[in-house]
Every structure is written in structure tokens, then in C-alpha cells.
Amino acid sequence: xxxxxxxxxxxxxxxxxxxxxxxxxxxxxxxxxxxxxxxxxxxxxxxxxxxxxxxxxxxxxxxxxxxxxxxxxxxxxxxxxxxxxxxxxxxxxxxxxxxxxxxxxxxxxxxxxxxxxxxxxxxxxxxxxxxxxxxxxxxxxxxxxxxxxxxxxxxxxxxxxxxxxxxxxxxxxxxxxxxxxxxxxxxxxxxxxxxxxxxxxxxxxxxxxxxxxxxxxxxxxxxxxxxxxxxxxxxxxxxxxxxxxxxxxxxxxxxxxxxxxxxxxxxxxxxxxxxxxxxxxxxxxxxxxxxxxxxxx
Amino acid sequence: xxxxxxxxxxxxxxxxxxxxxxxxxxxxxxxxxxxxxxxxxxxxxxxxxxxxxxxxxxxxxxxxxxxxxxxxxxxxxxxxxxxxxxxxxxxxxxxxxxxxxxxxxxxxxxxxxxxxxxxxxxxxxxxxxxxxxxxxxxxxxxxxxxxxxxxxxxxxxxxxxxxxxxxxxxxxxxxxxxxxxxxxxxxxxxxxxxxxxxxxxxxxxxxxxxxxxxxxxxxxxxxxxxxxxxxxxxxxxxxxxxxxxxxxxxxxxxxxxxxxxxxxxxxxxxxxxxxxxxxxxxxxxxxxxxxxxxxxxxxxxxxxxxxxxxxxxxxxxxxxxxxxxxxxxxxxxxxxxxxxxxxxxxxxxxxxxx
Numbered sequence: 001x002x003x004x005x006x007x008x009x010x011x012x013x014x015x016x017x018x019x020x021x022x023x024x025x026x027x028x029x030x031x032x033x034x035x036x037x038x039x040x041x042x043x044x045x046x047x048x049x050x051x052x053x054x055x056x057x058x059x060x061x062x063x064x065x066x067x068x069x070x071x072x073x074x075x076x077x078x079x080x081x082x083x084x085x086x087x088x089x090x091x092x093x094x095x096x097x098x099x100x101x102x103x104x105x106x107x108x109x110x111x112x113x114x115x116x117x118x119x120x121x122x123x124x125x126x127x128x129x130x131x132x133x134x135x136x137x138x139x140x141x142x143x144x145x146x147x148x149x150x151x152x153x154x155x156x157x158x159x160x161x162x163x164x165x166x167x168x169x170x171x172x173x174x175x176x177x178x179x180x181x182x183x184x185x186x187x188x189x190x191x192x193x194x195x196x197x198x199x200x201x202x203x204x205x206x207x208x209x210x211x212x213x214x215x216x217x218x219x220x221x222x223x224x225x226x227x228x229x230x231x232x233x234x235x236x237x238x239x240x241x242x243x244x245x246x247x248x249x250x251x252x253x254x255x256x257x258x259x260x261x262x263x264x265x266x267x268x269x270x271x272x273x274x275x276x277x278x279x280x281x282x283x284x285x286x287x288x289x290x291x292x293x294x295x296x297x
Numbered sequence: 298x299x300x301x302x303x304x305x306x307x308x309x310x311x312x313x314x315x316x317x318x319x320x321x322x323x324x325x326x327x328x329x330x331x332x333x334x335x336x337x338x339x340x341x342x343x344x345x346x347x348x349x350x351x352x353x354x355x356x357x358x359x360x361x362x363x364x365x366x367x368x369x370x371x372x373x374x375x376x377x378x379x380x381x382x383x384x385x386x387x388x389x390x391x392x393x394x395x396x397x398x399x400x401x402x403x404x405x406x407x408x409x410x411x412x413x414x415x416x417x418x419x420x421x422x423x424x425x426x427x428x429x430x431x432x433x434x435x436x437x438x439x440x441x442x443x444x445x446x447x448x449x450x451x452x453x454x455x456x457x458x459x460x461x462x463x464x465x466x467x468x469x470x471x472x473x474x475x476x477x478x479x480x481x482x483x484x485x486x487x488x489x490x491x492x493x494x495x496x497x498x499x500x501x502x503x504x505x506x507x508x509x510x511x512x513x514x515x516x517x518x519x520x521x522x523x524x525x526x527x528x529x530x531x532x533x534x535x536x537x538x539x540x541x542x543x544x545x546x547x548x549x550x551x552x553x554x555x556x557x558x559x560x561x562x563x564x565x566x567x568x569x570x571x572x573x574x575x576x577x578x579x580x581x582x583x584x585x586x587x588x589x590x591x592x593x594x595x596x597x598x599x600x601x602x603x604x605x606x607x608x609x610x611x612x613x614x615x616x617x618x619x620x621x622x623x624x625x626x627x628x629x630x631x632x633x634x635x636x637x638x639x640x641x642x643x644x645x646x647x648x649x650x651x
Contacts, residue, residue, distance in 0.1 A: 043430055093617045099430040100353045101616055104572075107565065108612030115605035226441065233434060268455075272445030278438040279424075286426040296431045 010141040015259040017144055023255025024152040025213055027248045028159055029228055030235035032206035038241040039179040039199045040095050045106040046086075048228030049113040050204050054079050054211025055220045056121050059128045062215070068128035071212030072154050076205035083204025087197045095196060110225060117222040130216040151213035158209050162202070163244060175199055179242075227271050234278045237285070237296075313487070320479045327475035331547055333590045334482035338489045338540045339563065340570035340582035342533040345493065347568065348576030349502060350529050351509030352425065356436025358564035359443050360417065360534040362557035364409035364541030366453055369461040369551055371408050372401030383454040395465040402546060409542035410535050417534035421527035428512070437560070444558030459551040478547045485543060489536050490583075496532075497579050505529055509577075565612065573615055575624025584623055 029051055036042055044050075057078055058071025090109060094102040132146035166172035177185040178195045186192050210228075214220065235254055239246035254277075261273040282296070289295055320327050339361065347353045373382045377391040393401065420439075427435050453459050464474040496502050504525050507515040516522050541557070551557050558564075566589070574585020597604050621629070 043434070090613055090617065097620075100433055101620060103353075103430060103433055104568065104616045105613050108609045108616065110609070111561070111565075111612065112606050112609030115603075115609065119602075230434075230438060230441075237431075266449070268449040269446065272442050272449065275438040275442035275445065279435055279442065282427055282431055282435045282438075283423040286423065286431075290426055295426065295428050297428075 010138060011263065013138065014142045015263055016256060017142065018148070019256035019259035020252045021144075021148040021152045021255070022217075022258065023252035024155045024248065025210055025217070025251075026228075026231050026235060026254055027251025028155040028206060028213075029210045030232035030239070030247050030251055031159060031162070031244065032203035032210075033229075033232040034236045034239070034241050034247060035175075035206075036199055036203045037236060039175055040091075040196050041099065042091065042095060042102045043099055043106070043233070044203070045103055045229055046110040046113060046225070047106075047203075047207060047232055048225030048230075049110045049117075050079065050083070050207035050225075051211040051214065051228045052220060052222065052225045053082065053113060053117060054204075054208030055215040056117060056211070057208065058212035058215040059121070059126055059220060062128035068130055068212070068216050069150070071128070071215060072158075072209050075208035075212040077208075079208030079211075080201040080205040083201040083207075084197050086204070087200040091200055092193070092196065110229075114222050114225060121220075121222065123222060125219045125221045126215075127219045128215045132216075145217065147216045151217045154209070154213060158206070159244070159248075162206070171195070171198055227274055230275060230278055234274075234281060238281060316483050316487070320476050324472070327472075327479050328547065329590070329594060331475075331479045331482045331543070333587065334479070334486040335540045335544055336566065336570060336590055337583050337586040338482075338486055338536055339567040340574070340586040341489055341493050342536045342540075343567040344571045344576055344578075344582045345496070345505070345529055345533050347571055348578070348581070349505040349509060350526060351512075352428075352526070352530075353433045353568070354436045354530075355433060355560065355564055355568065356424075356439045357533055357537050357567060358440040358558055358560050359436075360413035360537035361541035361544075361563060362440075362443060362447065362553075362559070363413045363416065364538030365545035365551055365557045366447065366459070367409040367412055367538070368402065368405035368542030369459055369545050370453060371405035372398070372462050372546075375401050375404060380452050383452060383459055393462045393465060395467045398462060398465045401462065402542075406539060406542045409538040411538075413534040413538035414531045417531045418527055421530050422523065425523065425526040425530060440558055440560045440564055444554040444560065447558060448553035454551070455553075458553075458556075461545050461549050461551060463549065478543060482540075482543050482547075485536070485539050492532070492536075494579060501525065501528075506577075565608075569612055569615060572620065572622050575622030575626075575628075578622075578624040581622055581624040588623070 029047065033044065033047055036044055054071075054075045057075040058068050061071055061074060062068040086109065090105060091102075094105050130147045130150070132150060135144045135146055135149070136142070137144060166176060174185070174190045174195050175198065177188070177190055178192050178199075182192050185195075211220075231254060235247055235250045238250040238253075254274075257277060258270060258274060262270045265273060285296055319330050323330065339357070343354070343357055346357070370379060372393075373379050373391075376393065376397050382391060424432070424435060424439070447453065449455060464477075468474075504515070504520055504522075507518070507520060508522050508526060512522055545551050545557070548556060554560075570586040570589045571582045572585070573589055574583065575581030593604075596607060600607055619626075627634070
């Protein structure tokens with residue numbers, strides 16, 4: 001454990017920029033989580049594995065010789081149907097049930113996904129080379145891969161597009177109506193079953209975009225899905241459901257926390273720090289609420 | 298009443314005789330039988346939380362892993378420098394004598410029971426204030442964080458793992474190691490069963506049920522729910538720690554994420570077994586664990602490589618289609634056998650309502 005970061009201020013800038021750019025990506029995944037949680041009342045443990053699957057789709061087209069950046073268009077399209085299929089197969093049976101049932105069922109799905117990805121893509125750590133080069137700042141003391149800037153830009157673009165779509169389109173309005181009151185929406189002629197399937201599909205598509213971006217900025221491995229689930233869960237409980245600016249801010253906050261934890265505690269404790277932060281946030285909120293004799297709902 | 302007790306007596310003595318004779322009858326399966334005992338203990342203690350108290354935890358793996366590391370560390374640390382042992386295969390340079398080995402594992406198991414219980418008590422107030430799925434996710438995070446952090450600590454072997462002391466070579470009987478661990482785990486199983494059975498006959502169980510059914514009302518009735526929740530968790534931690542300690546000695550090698558804090562296997566198994574058998578019943582977890590173990594051992598080798606896919610599918614199927622478990626299904630089918638009195642008129646009215 002060395003505190004190099006406090007001796008070199010440029011490292012601090014480096015970590016901050018990395019963290020913010022990474023955090024925007026996390027916020028995109030968390031937005032999908034918030035969407036399905038808010039609309040269907042489901043906590044999807046397989047969220048991270050959907051992300052990784054999306055990443056592997058981008059990696060596959062990279063292996064075919066297509067530039068991996070096209071993954072941000074191809075991957076969400078495929079992932080939308082994966083999500084739709086998953087909904088029809090399993091999720092529709094757990095929508096109205098206890099949340100623990102959905103947690104366990106999606107845990108099962110996560111295990112299946114991990115193992116299948118392990119079979120298909122192998123257990124190696126892979127990365128798709130975008131060959132975007134790097135940007136040097138402050139006399140070359142801060143290096144910023146252009147792929148990270150690209151990923152943050154694409155994330156923002158998609159998030160904004162989705163917000164507009166949710167506000168303006170027919171399906172978007174149906175989704176919001178279902179989230180407010182599923183029964184009333186049903187009475188007024190909304191096909192909630194279809195809305196749920198579409199919501200889960202959109203969530204999976206968001207995961208696909210995030211995964212494609214991760215394939216060029218970070219690394220892919222079949223078993224690293226769960227940290228992404230936990231990160232998005234954490235962002236959602238800090239920001240609340242349906243509060244998009246807060247999701248973006250807390251996503252960036254998480255990114256910053258991670259980069260600094262990486263420098264200060266060492267890389268081997270990075271994932272541990274993320275999970276521990278989740279516990280600390282939950283405990284903090286629990287104590288704050290218990291003063292009012294309430295609890296997290 | 299007298300008759301029922303006699304029946305129980307025959308059942309229990311039969312099971313105990315079977316348990317004592319098992320390592321001689323199925324000599325080749327001693328390791329599997331030890332696993333079975335540990336699995337049943339884990340399922341029963343999980344059931345105290347998930348089934349009786351309604352706090353679905355993924356975090357009992359924390360105590361299991363802690364127990365594993367503690368037993369091995371104490372067993373080594375009592376006689377040799379721990380850091381040197383883990384650094385470069387200390388088991389080759391330092392050899393436990395027979396007496397040292399058994400003293401070490403005895404003290405180690407004692408520590409591995411008490412420390413997790415104390416830790417459960419210490420963090421219980423903070424963690425058990427969460428409810429429902431927040432509790433589930435929080436404990437999931439706790440278990441994984443523990444694994445990741447243990448994988449970064451040098452003195453217990455960090456990423457390369459920790460070899461537990463080998464069974465003393467002075468004992469020439471090749472069967473001795475298997476028997477020792479089997480009887481250890483069987484004793485733990487009997488102890489756990491007696492304890493859980495005692496709880497099932499006590500007021501404590503009713504309080505846990507009250508917490509499960511409606512915590513706010515239980516509190517309004519004057520029950521200090523937090524106190525009971527913490528005590529319940531400590532009980533689980535006690536037995537999970539012991540189970541982990543025995544498992545560590547049996548496996549002989551501790552890895553932070555694949556053996557000790559193995560949320561992907563043990564952590565899910567204990568939940569699955571309890572649900573398969575039927576949570577909230579005394580015998581459910583026992584039956585569930587036994588069935589699961591047979592299923593697993595029977596199929597695992599047939600579908601080599603696909604076992605995790607099968608496990609995932611199994612989880613989904615059980616959870617989605619079979620959430621009440623075997624005992625729940627039996628209860629629905631033969632309610633009289635469970636001492637439930639059903640009013641025919643009431644039942645008819647229910648059917649009509651549907």
C-alpha cells in the first residue's frame with residue numbers, strides 16, 4: 001500500500017478523469033436496472049452478465065474483421081431479442097412474485113449465462129482493439145484513451161435518446177403508465193405483458209451497448225458480470241428509481257471512488273471495495289431511516 | 298401422544314445408527330457422506346434465517362469461509378509461524394505431530410465457532426436493520442467482499458491459497474482420515490439437529506415466525522425484534538463456522554473465492570437445498586440437502602462441464618415452479634399429517650371464491 005497518488009497531483013487528475021468517464025458507462029447500466037426495477041419490480045442479478053454478453057457480441061464482430069465500434073449498434077439489437085426471449089422464458093413467471101424469487105431466479109440465469117459464455121468464448125480475458133489512440137493532456141502526464149471518451153459520448157447519446165423516446169413515443173408512455181400503476185394501465189387498454197417484455201428487452205439492449213463499450217475500453221471475461229450488477233444496484237439505490245440526473249451523478253461518483261480505491265488500496269482490493277461500499281451504503285441508509293423509524297422499501 | 302413419541306424415538310435412533318454405521322457400510326463414499334452432513338448443517342442453519350425469520354440471506358457463506366480460514370490459521374499458528382507456512386508451501390518444512398494436529402484442529406474449531414458468532418453479533422445490528430431484498434443483496438455483497446478481501450491478504454495465502462495441515466503421517470490406518478472427518482461432521486450434524494429441534498419447540502421459533510410474518514406488528518406487540526434477529530443470526534454463524542472449519546480440513550486446500558467464500562457454489566447451494574426441501578420446516582432442509590446431494594453427485598459426472606448450466610437451470614426451475622419445496626407440496630396434499638385442521642365448509646367457500 002503506497003500513497004503515490006497524494007504525492008503526484010497529476011495522478012489525481014488521471015484518476016478523476018478515468019473515474020468520471022467510467023462512471024458514465026456505469027450509469028448507463030444502472031439506468032437499465034432502474035427501468036426494469038421501476039416498471040416490473042424485478043431485481044435482475046443477471047444484469048452484469050447481459051452486459052458481458054453484449055461485450056462478447058462486439059468482440060465477435062471484431063474477430064470477423066469489423067470495427068468493434070459498430071458493436072454499439074449491432075449488440076443492442078441482438079441483446080433486445082435476447083432480453084425479450086429471456087422475459088418470455090423465465091421473467092414473466094416471476095414478475096408479480098416476491099422480490100427474493102426474482103433475485104434467485106435471475107441468479108440462476110446468471111450462472112447459466114456465465115457458463116455458456118465460458119464455453120463459447122473461452123475463459124481468457126479478451127479485449128477488442130479499437131485503435132483510437134490516446135489523448136495526452138498536461139505535458140503528457142495524463143493519458144486518456146480516446147476509446148474511453150468515445151464510450152462516454154456514446155453512453156450519453158443513447159441515454160438522451162432513450163429519455164426522449166420514453167417521453168414522446170407510444171411505447172414509452174405505455175411503459176411509464178405501467179410503472180405508475182400496472183392495473184390501471186391494463187384497464188385502459190395497455191398490453192402490460194408486451195410492455196414488460198419490451199422493458200426487459202430495452203434493458204438488455206442498454207446492457208448490450210454498455211457491453212460493447214466495455215469491450216473496447218476495459219476487458220471481458222465470462223465471470224466478471226456480478227460486479228456490474230452490484231455497481232448498477234448501488235447506483236440505483238443511491239439515486240432512486242426514475243431520477244436520471246441523479247443516476248448519472250452517482251454513476252460518476254462510483255467511478256471516481258473506484259479509481260481512487262484502485263490507487264490507494266491496490267488493484268487486488270478494487271472489486272472488494274466495490275462490494276464493501278454497497279454494504280456501507282445500505283447500512284448508512286438504514287441508520288438514517290431508522291431515526292425516523294422507517295426502513296428501506 | 299405417547300405413541301408418537303415412541304415412533305420418533307425409533308426414527309431418531311434408527312437414523313443415528315445408520316449415521317454411525319454409514320462409513321463402514323459405504324466405505325468408499327466417506328468424503329461424500331461428510332459433504333452431505335455439512336450440506337445438511339448449512340441448509341438447516343440457512344433455514345433458521347430464510348425460512349423461519351424471513352430474512353433471505355446470501356451471507357452465511359461469510360461465516361462458513363471465516364470458519365475455514367480460522368480453523369486452518371489457528372491449527373498452523375499455534376505451533377508454527379503462519380506467514381512462513383503460507384508463503385512457500387510450509388507444509389513441507391513444518392510437520393505437525395499427531396498430538397499437535399488434533400490439539401490444533403480442536404482449538405481451531407472452537408475459535409471458528411465463536412469468532413463468526415461474535416462477528417455476526419457485531420455486524421448484526423447494522424445489517425439486520427435492512428429488510429427483504431435489501432438484506433439479500435447486502436449479504437450477497439458481504440460474502441463476495443469477504444472473498445475478494447481474503448484473496449488480497451498475504452498472511453493467509455492471498456490469491457495462491459492456503460494448504461491446511463496434512464493429516465498426521467504417524468497414523469498408518471489409511472481409512473482414519475476419512476473416518477475422523479466423517480465423525481466430526483456427523484457430530485456437528487447431530488448437534489445442529491438437536492439445537493434446531495430445540496428451537497422448533499421453543500418460544501424463540503414463534504418469535505422468529507412473528508418477525509417473518511409481520512415485523513412491525515411483532516414489534517408493536519412488545520417483542521424486541523432486533524435482539525431476536527441478532528441471536529438467530531449468531532446461532533447460524535456458530536454452526537456455519539464449524540461446518541467451514543471441518544470442510545477446510547477435509548478439502549486440505551483453501552482458496553479465497555473457490556473454496557472458502559464460495560458464493561457461486563456453497564452460498565447458492567444452501568439456499569437451494571432449503572427451498573427444495575421446503576423452507577420453514579424442520580425436516581425440509583434435511584430432505585432437500587440429501588436429495589440435492591444425490592442429484593448432484595449422480596449427475597455431475599455424467600454432464601461434466603455442463604454442471605453449472607444444469608445448476609443454473611435447476612435454480613430457475615425450483616424457484617419458479619417449486620418455491621414451496623417438497624414439504625410445502627406434501628403439506629398441501631396431506632394437510633392432516635401436518636396437524637392442520639381443515640374446515641370442509643371453509644374450503645368449499647374458498648373454492649367458490651376462486
